[in-house]
Structure formats: structure tokens, C-alpha cells
Amino acid sequence: MSGSPTIFGLTGKRIFVAGHAGMVGSAIVRRLEREHCDIVTVARRDLDLRQSDEVNRFMAQAKPDAVFIAAGKVGGIRANSAFPADFIADNVAIALNVIRAAHSAGVKKLVYLGSSCIYPRLAPQPMAPDMLLSGPLEPTNQWYAVAKIAGIKLCEAYRLQHGADFVSVMPTNLYGPGDNYDPRDSHVPAALLRRLHEAKIAGAESATIWGTGSPRREFLAVDDLADACVFVMKCYSNLEFLNIGTGEDISIAEFARLIAEVVGYRGKFEFDTSRPDGTPRKRLDVSRINALGWRATTPLRDGLKRMYDDFLARYDSIRADT
Numbered sequence: 001m002s003g004s005p006t007i008f009g010l011t012g013k014r015i016f017v018a019g020h021a022g023m024v025g026s027a028i029v030r031r032l033e034r035e036h037c038d039i040v041t042v043a044r045r046d047l048d049l050r051q052s053d054e055v056n057r058f059m060a061q062a063k064p065d066a067v068f069i070a071a072g073k074v075g076g077i078r079a080n081s082a083f084p085a086d087f088i089a090d091n092v093a094i095a096l097n098v099i100r101a102a103h104s105a106g107v108k109k110l111v112y113l114g115s116s117c118i119y120p121r122l123a124p125q126p127m128a129p130d131m132l133l134s135g136p137l138e139p140t141n142q143w144y145a146v147a148k149i150a151g152i153k154l155c156e157a158y159r160l161q162h163g164a165d166f167v168s169v170m171p172t173n174l175y176g177p178g179d180n181y182d183p184r185d186s187h188v189p190a191a192l193l194r195r196l197h198e199a200k201i202a203g204a205e206s207a208t209i210w211g212t213g214s215p216r217r218e219f220l221a222v223d224d225l226a227d228a229c230v231f232v233m234k235c236y237s238n239l240e241f242l243n244i245g246t247g248e249d250i251s252i253a254e255f256a257r258l259i260a261e262v263v264g265y266r267g268k269f270e271f272d273t274s275r276p277d278g279t280p281r282k283r284l285d286v287s288r289i290n291a292l293g294w295r296a297t298t299p300l301r302d303g304l305k306r307m308y309d310d311f312l313a314r315y316d317s318i319r320a321d322t
Contacts, residue, residue, distance in 0.1 A: 003293015004235035008066070008109050008165070010035040016064035017041055018049060018098055019071030023178040024113060024171075027226035028068050035230065040064050050093040052101070059101040066109040067102050068229060069095065069151070077140045077210075077276055079185040084143040091147030099154045103164050110166040111233050112155050114148040114241065116218075116282055117141045118170060126247065126285035129170075129240055138279045152241055165237050169229060172245035172284050176222030176303060177310035181318045188252065189219060192259050193304070193311060194318075200265040207260075207267055210275035213253030218245050218283050221303035224296040231294045245284040246296045262304045 015032055019025035020041040032039050040062055047058050049071050073083075073090040080087055095112065102110050119127045120135030132152075137145045151168065158164040175189035183194060192209070199207040228244045236242065250258075256269060311318070 003291075004231075006234045007237060008234055010037045010066070010230070010234060012037065013065040014038045014040055014063065016059075016062060016067045018067065018069045018094075022070060022074075023176060023180070023222050024174065024225065025068070025070040026178045027176065027222040028070055028229055030223065031226040031230050049097055050090055052093075052097045055097040055101045056104065059098075059105040059107070063105060064102075064107055066233060067098065067107050067111070068233070069098050069110065069112045070229075071098070072113075072147075074144070074180075074187075075185040076187050076191065077278060080141045080144055087141075087143040088147050091144060092150050095147065095151035095154055099151070099158060099166065102166075103158055103162060108165060109233060109237075110155070110164070111229055112151050112166065112168045113229070114152055114168055114170045115144065116170055116172045116243070116245070116284055117145040117279075118149050118152065119282070121279050125281055126283045127243070128285040129243065129288075140276055140278050155241075156239055159239055167232060167236055167238065168241035169232055170241055170243045170284070171225050171228075172218040172220050172243075172282070174220055174222050174225060176307050178222070179307065179310075181311065182321075188217065188255070189259070189304075189307065192256050193263065193308060196256070196260050196263045196265040197308075197311065197315075199267055200263055205267050206270045207265065209252065209256050209269050209271050211252065211271065211277040212273055213256065213269070213271050214251060215277045215279065216249040216251050216281045216283065217255065218247070218249040219255070219300060219303075220245050220296055221298035221306075224298050224303075228289065228294050228296075231292075232289075236292065240288075242289045242292075243284040243286050244289060245286050246300075247284065247286045247290075249281065249283040250300070258301060259304060262301065262308050 155166040
């Protein structure tokens with residue numbers, strides 16, 4: 001990290017990572033271990049972030065100096081379509097409860113993690129923050145998107161009304177260690193990696209890819225995101241949220257071929273065009289965070305190799321869970 005001066009040092013601070021057990025939260029915890037701070041976490045069974053009384057009580061007792069909100073209900077197109085009420089209600093509740101409790105407890109700095117799905121379905125490319133609410137959302141994940149937009153606006157509102165140093169970041173599509181490989185509810189990288197690994201093991205001549213393969217997506221290694229989040233916590237304070245990504249995209253078909261190379265699958269692809277494609281293209285304008293001094297550093301192939309190593313190490317438990 002370089003470029004912008006540190007305005008909020010983390011040394012000696014108590015940092016609460018909400019969602020520490022997930023892919024993003026665990027990456028933030030790994031990154032914070034280099035900051036000489038006191039990392040505060042709590043298991044989901046001991047704190048339900050959807051319950052305001054529990055969150056208020058925890059925050060008052062823990063007294064963190066700073067908070068990362070990486071918690072939330074997440075999933076792919078099928079999960080969003082099957083559980084729309086859960087996706088909007090749970091994620092709005094988490095954002096509202098943690099942000100409000102953080103302010104009440106005197107938290108000095110908060111970073112809220114949104115998602116690139118907040119942008120309109122047909123937003124001009126690359127997508128910049130001023131495009132928020134400029135057009136209709138992608139229907140297949142609108143419930144999650146609306147909740148994330150609410151979180152962004154909560155941070156803005158607390159800054160405007162109370163002077164709270166709460167900021168938001170919008171990550172692009174993520175992949176990496178700790179991902180969810182459930183064949184029904186996972187995101188594209190994890191779903192493809194598991195499908196192609198199991199096709200290789202089975203000696204299958206072909207593997208099915210959902211949709212036409214033509215949509216283009218931008219993929220960011222989760223440890224790069226964690227590094228960006230720590231950078232933002234230390235070096236950024238403003239009303240406008242920041243996009244976090246690589247600024248480069250790839251078609252789903254090209255992405256699947258790259259995963260096949262990493263996995264060692266040599267069969268052909270069959271595209272199931274009865275499945276929805278989702279947004280045609282999602283590439284973020286990352287010029288602002290780049291100008292502040294942060295850039296993604298993990299090449300896509302290298303990041304996928306690390307993800308595959310993690311998948312193989314956990315494969316027995318992954319199969320048992322699904």
C-alpha cells in the first residue's frame with residue numbers, strides 16, 4: 001500500500017470483523033494479523049447479527065475502535081431467486097443493526113462491504129459510483145442488491161447526520177480460499193471449480209456451464225479485497241463509496257476454460273441456455289482507489305490455483321456437507 005497517508009492507524013486498536021468465518025471475513029482477519037491490532041470476532045451461534053438487542057449488547061461490551069461489516073446472506077442466482085425475502089430482510093437487518101450499534105458504542109471507523117450488483121443491469125461500462133440508482137437492477141439478484149444499497153445509504157446518512165467516519169466499498173466478483181462450494185447456492189467461481197473437478201474425477205467427456213457463456217465478469221482474489229479493505233480503513237474517509245476490483249473482465253466461457261486448465265479437466269463444455277445469464281457485463285471503474293495508491297496484485301490464474309489447493313484440502317468435508 002502506498003500513495004495516501006494513513007489517517008486511521010490500526011496499531012493497538014480493537015477491530016471487530018463481522019462475518020469473520022466467511023470467505024471475505026476470514027481474509028480480512030488474515031490481513032489484519034499484520035497490523036498489530038486486537039482482532040475481535042464472535043461465533044454466529046453466540047451473536048445473531050439480525051437481532052438488534054444482541055448486537056447492541058455485544059457492541060457495548062466489546063467496545064471496538066473499528067468495524068468491518070463482511071457478514072451477510074450470500075448466494076448465486078438460484079439462491080437469490082428461491083429466497084428473496086431472506087436475502088433482502090437478513091442483509092438489511094445486519095447492516096442496520098451493526099451500523100446503528102457501532103455509532104451508539106462510539107466506534108471511530110467502520111467499513112461496510114457492498115457488492116457490484118448494486119449497479120443497474122445495463123449500466124455503462126466500466127461502472128462508476130455515480131451510476132448508482134440510475135436504472136433498473138438485474139432481476140435475478142435485486143433483493144440482495146437493494147439490501148446492499150440500503151447499507152451504503154446508511155453509512156452516508158450516519159456521516160451526514162452524525163459525522164460518523166463510516167465508509168462503503170463495492171467489491172467485484174470474488175473467489176479464493178474459504179469459498180462456499182455448495183453445487184446449488186455457490187457463486188460462479190466455486191460452482192465451476194467444483195463441477196470441473198468432479199467431471200475430471202468422473203472422466204466425464206463434457207461438463208455443463210449455466211447460460212450461454214457470453215456474459216463478462218470481473219474476478220478479484222479475496223486476499224486482494226482484504227488488503228484493499230485495510231487500505232480503505234487506514235487511508236480513506238469520504239462520503240462516496242469506492243469500487244474494488246481489477247478493472248479487467250473475462251467472459252464466463254473463457255473463465256471456465258481457465259479453471260479447466262487449473263483443475264486439469266480436458267473435456268468439452270455444454271452450455272445450458274435454459275439457465276439465466278444474469279447481467280450481460282459487470283466491470284468496475286477502479287480509477288479512484290488506484291489513484292489513492294491501491295491496486296490488485298494477484299494474477300487470475302495464480303489466484304485460481306490457490307483456490308483449487310484450498311478446495312482439495314477441504315474436499316472431504318465439502319462433499320460431506322453437500
